[in-house]
Amino acid sequence: MFSTKLVLFSLLVAAVACEELDFPPGFQFGAASAAYQVEGGWNASDKAENIWDRFVHDKPHFVADLANGDVACDSYHLWRRDIEMAAELGLHFYRFSIAWSRLLPNGFADKISEDGLNYYNNVIDGLLEKGIQPMVTLYHWDLPQSLQDLGGWTNPLIVDWFGDYARVVFSHFADRVKIWITINEPLSFCDGTYSYGTNAPGIYDPEVGTYLCNKNVLLAHAKAYRIYDKEFREMYQGELTLANHLMWYEPFTPEDEELTETARQYMVGRYSHAVYSKEGGWPPAVEQVVAELSKAKGYSESTLPAFTDEEIEFIRGTFDYYAVNHYTSQLTRTVDDGSPGLNVEYEIHPDWKPTQSSWFYVYPEGIRKQILWLRERYGDMKFIITENGYSSSIGLQDTERIEYYKEYLKQLLLGIKEDGLNITGYTAWTLMDNFEWTDGYNSRFGLYEVDFSSPERTRTPKASAEFYKNLIRHNSLSIYDEL
Numbered sequence: 001m002f003s004t005k006l007v008l009f010s011l012l013v014a015a016v017a018c019e020e021l022d023f024p025p026g027f028q029f030g031a032a033s034a035a036y037q038v039e040g041g042w043n044a045s046d047k048a049e050n051i052w053d054r055f056v057h058d059k060p061h062f063v064a065d066l067a068n069g070d071v072a073c074d075s076y077h078l079w080r081r082d083i084e085m086a087a088e089l090g091l092h093f094y095r096f097s098i099a100w101s102r103l104l105p106n107g108f109a110d111k112i113s114e115d116g117l118n119y120y121n122n123v124i125d126g127l128l129e130k131g132i133q134p135m136v137t138l139y140h141w142d143l144p145q146s147l148q149d150l151g152g153w154t155n156p157l158i159v160d161w162f163g164d165y166a167r168v169v170f171s172h173f174a175d176r177v178k179i180w181i182t183i184n185e186p187l188s189f190c191d192g193t194y195s196y197g198t199n200a201p202g203i204y205d206p207e208v209g210t211y212l213c214n215k216n217v218l219l220a221h222a223k224a225y226r227i228y229d230k231e232f233r234e235m236y237q238g239e240l241t242l243a244n245h246l247m248w249y250e251p252f253t254p255e256d257e258e259l260t261e262t263a264r265q266y267m268v269g270r271y272s273h274a275v276y277s278k279e280g281g282w283p284p285a286v287e288q289v290v291a292e293l294s295k296a297k298g299y300s301e302s303t304l305p306a307f308t309d310e311e312i313e314f315i316r317g318t319f320d321y322y323a324v325n326h327y328t329s330q331l332t333r334t335v336d337d338g339s340p341g342l343n344v345e346y347e348i349h350p351d352w353k354p355t356q357s358s359w360f361y362v363y364p365e366g367i368r369k370q371i372l373w374l375r376e377r378y379g380d381m382k383f384i385i386t387e388n389g390y391s392s393s394i395g396l397q398d399t400e401r402i403e404y405y406k407e408y409l410k411q412l413l414l415g416i417k418e419d420g421l422n423i424t425g426y427t428a429w430t431l432m433d434n435f436e437w438t439d440g441y442n443s444r445f446g447l448y449e450v451d452f453s454s455p456e457r458t459r460t461p462k463a464s465a466e467f468y469k470n471l472i473r474h475n476s477l478s479i480y481d482e483l
């Protein structure tokens, strides 16, 4: 009798634990890639040069091992295999990006490439045939070089150029693509380019360039959103937003909280506040920091370009969900040296495990805290994790990647179940090992390994691919673990 009760009790406990590890019914799982990182075919057919083609060819020393994306995973030719992999995993959706200069070789909408159209039509139709939804990013860092030559993201005219490009994309693909990301991680390419000079086109201009790019990116995103609203939404009922790179900042001590919040506004608010906040425009803390700095440097006015009231209204509210790209966190420590600007130092907690990427340490709780912060600042909305994944060296037995996915997904489950966060989907970065920007092919994030020395670019599932497949099939982590 006693032991029967005990068994029943244990079963009940196990069932509850199981349920806790279930994702809500209808939760969507996907995997992601980006054009320059996988396609190759850099000069195939009438594709024109983009800023990454130029950067890796002209300044090869910026990239580890002098690697480049000329061939990458050769997805330009091997897209059928990519779709087969997405189907093997049982993905609900596959996130990929369109190469602007493959579709519009001049950068402008005057000429549309037939081969470019065919390529993306093939990918979209091939996915849909397998019941996989395409999630499409319009811009994942590969600006046509012709537009860079006219100033690229620092030229305000890019708002119209991007709008024209977006209209071409929507007119040809929006009948089948229902979920869109306009621009991927502006922080990475505006700050990465102008504040650090390490991203294509490698122009270092931290005081002015970064903020011109920042403002134009927000306007360009809004332009694409407004075009969709006016010309396509009624017909196609899709969803759009931009995707932000979100590093979670945690105060080193409670005294560091105030400046940590300013750091969050600087790193996240600068690309979110204008779109998602009720009042729109720049975050006040950022206006103050940049104004102070500009004054100290002798500029006649702040180098953070002001928004007009019209621009604020134009950008405000241009989203249907919040796209979360999250990998890692940092500790923020106040450096009280009285100098103007944001006086913080960023550090890593000694308990956080390093990965193959220098910027990347493992802190699973960060993802939940980050999304809670977003909800608190901008209100309750739908969140989709559009990138999350782990960086390792080569190898098929990637148990650390599986561990990473488990721990971060558990935090998302806690966010959904305990905090009531409206998270509806999750995207693993990335489907297969690929060109990891300036890390070349050294940092590998793939569920599939790619043999970059074979002309066939052979793809082989890693242990994490099996894990992800089972997770999707059961819609639950319960088959692996308990909370």
Ligand code: PNW
Pocket (backbone or CB within 6 Å): 034, 037, 184, 185, 188, 245, 247, 325, 327, 359, 387, 429, 436, 437, 445
């Ligand atoms: C993202 N950081 O970039 C990009 O969207 C992907 O193209 C990229 O492959 C992936 O994450 C992994 O790096 C990031 O310094 C670049 O914190 C840098 C950082 C984070 C994300």
